[in-house]
Amino acid sequence: MLSDAEVKNLEKLCKENRKNILKMVYNAQSGHIGGAMSSVELLTVLYHKCMHICPKWTKSPDFNNRDRFVLSKGHASSILYSVLAQLGYFPKEELLTFRLFGSRLQGHPVPICPGIDVATGSLGQGLSIACGMAMGLRLDKNPAKVFCLMGDGELQEGSVWEAFMHCTHAKLDNIIAIIDRNRLQIDGCTENVKSLDNLADKIRAFNWDVIEIDGHDINAIYSAIERAKELNKPVAILANTVKGKGVSFMENNAGWHGKAPNKEDFERALAELE
Numbered sequence: 001m002l003s004d005a006e007v008k009n010l011e012k013l014c015k016e017n018r019k020n021i022l023k024m025v026y027n028a029q030s031g032h033i034g035g036a037m038s039s040v041e042l043l044t045v046l047y048h049k050c051m052h053i054c055p056k057w058t059k060s061p062d063f064n065n066r067d068r069f070v071l072s073k074g075h076a077s078s079i080l081y082s083v084l085a086q087l088g089y090f091p092k093e094e095l096l097t098f099r100l101f102g103s104r105l106q107g108h109p110v111p112i113c114p115g116i117d118v119a120t121g122s123l124g125q126g127l128s129i130a131c132g133m134a135m136g137l138r139l140d141k142n143p144a145k146v147f148c149l150m151g152d153g154e155l156q157e158g159s160v161w162e163a164f165m166h167c168t169h170a171k172l173d174n175i176i177a178i179i180d181r182n183r184l185q186i187d188g189c190t191e192n193v194k195s196l197d198n199l200a201d202k203i204r205a206f207n208w209d210v211i212e213i214d215g216h217d218i219n220a221i222y223s224a225i226e227r228a229k230e231l232n233k234p235v236a237i238l239a240n241t242v243k244g245k246g247v248s249f250m251e252n253n254a255g256w257h258g259k260a261p262n263k264e265d266f267e268r269a270l271a272e273l274e
Contacts, residue, residue: 002049002222010048010218013086014040018246019273020082020095026266028099031107034256035151036079038182038241041216046147046178047083050225055088057114067144068117068133072126073151073180074108075258081105081113089115124157126150127177131163134175145229146175153185156194164206167234176228177208177236180215182243184254200238208234215239247272 002010017040025031047053051067054060071080078098085092090104090113097103104113108121117133120126130148137144154160167175179199187193196202200210209231213220221239228235243257244250247269261269 002219006049007218010041010044013048014044014218015246015273016086017044017079017082019270020085021078022247022261022266022269022273024078024081024095024098024105025260027096029260030099031078031260032075032258033078033261034184034243034250034253034258035073035180035182036076037245037247037250038215038243039073039076039079039149039180040245041218041221042149042178042180042239042241043079043083045218045221046225047087049222050229051147052144053087055115057089065142065144068130068137068146070118070126070130070133070146070148071109071120072130072148072154073123074119074121074126076149076151076180077105077107077109080109080115084113084115087115089113123151123154124159126154127160127163127167130175130177131167131170131172134167134172135170137174138172144174147178148175149178149180151185152179152181152183152190152196152199153193155179155196155199156190161206164203164208164234168207172234173232175234176225177234178225179236179238180241181238182241184243184252184257186254186257188254203236203238208236210236210238212238213240215241216245 021036054066098105099107109116110119130146134146211224213224250256
């Protein structure tokens with residue numbers, strides 16, 4: 001359990017991350033606000049409290065033993081960039097180059113940016129990549145963990161379930177999948193596009209441990225990740241979230257999946273986060 005002071009600091013960081021997401025997408029007039037907002041607490045807690053990280057990146061003496069992270073929902077790159085900037089991977093001023101030509105901060109993450117292990121964006125591929133990383137680390141007797149943040153819509157892809165199956169077959173105990181269960185995708189509600197419920201039972205059927213939490217509860221996120229790190233099998237954290245969390249007119253609205261705000265909406269949203 002985190003202390004009250006730690007929770008308060010993380011809440012402050014989350015607010016900063018939401019503001020950064022808005023500013024980045026507005027400045028670029030391109031990006032995905034909804035799914036980035038729903039992942040704010042998940043990535044803020046993961047990076048600031050749970051992962052073994054190397055902000056100096058390749059210059060860090062412990063670089064090879066760092067935990068790995070795969071942003072399978074690569075379109076939510078703005079929240080990842082904001083967290084990396086908070087931790088000093090690159091200057092915060094660089095955030096406003098998001099999605100601009102020649103920037104290291106592309107719309108989907110690429111390894112030219114410090115802190116990015118793998119390029120992602122083609123949905124349904126991230127868990128397979130994370131599985132391969134986890135197998136390689138085990139062969140090297142490397143103690144690092146692999147974390148993979150997935151959207152719920154991409155779980156409609158068959159390749160995800162092949163990866164679930166293989167992680168169990170390979171007896172991987174160094175991989176943790178975090179599912180951003182906001183129940184919305186570009187075409188609307190996941191349950192209308194292709195039903196996923198009861199998602200926890202489906203994943204357990206592949207012999208994964210599943211920890212279901214409120215994906216905006218900082219203590220619940222921290223406790224789930226720390227517990228998952230101690231279990232001796234693949235673990236999925238099913239985080240129930242709200243798409244567009246933090247801005248009233250964006251919450252639970254699939255229209256904000258990949259839409260940039262105009263000046264009026266930007267100012268309204270920013271005012272709500274003050």
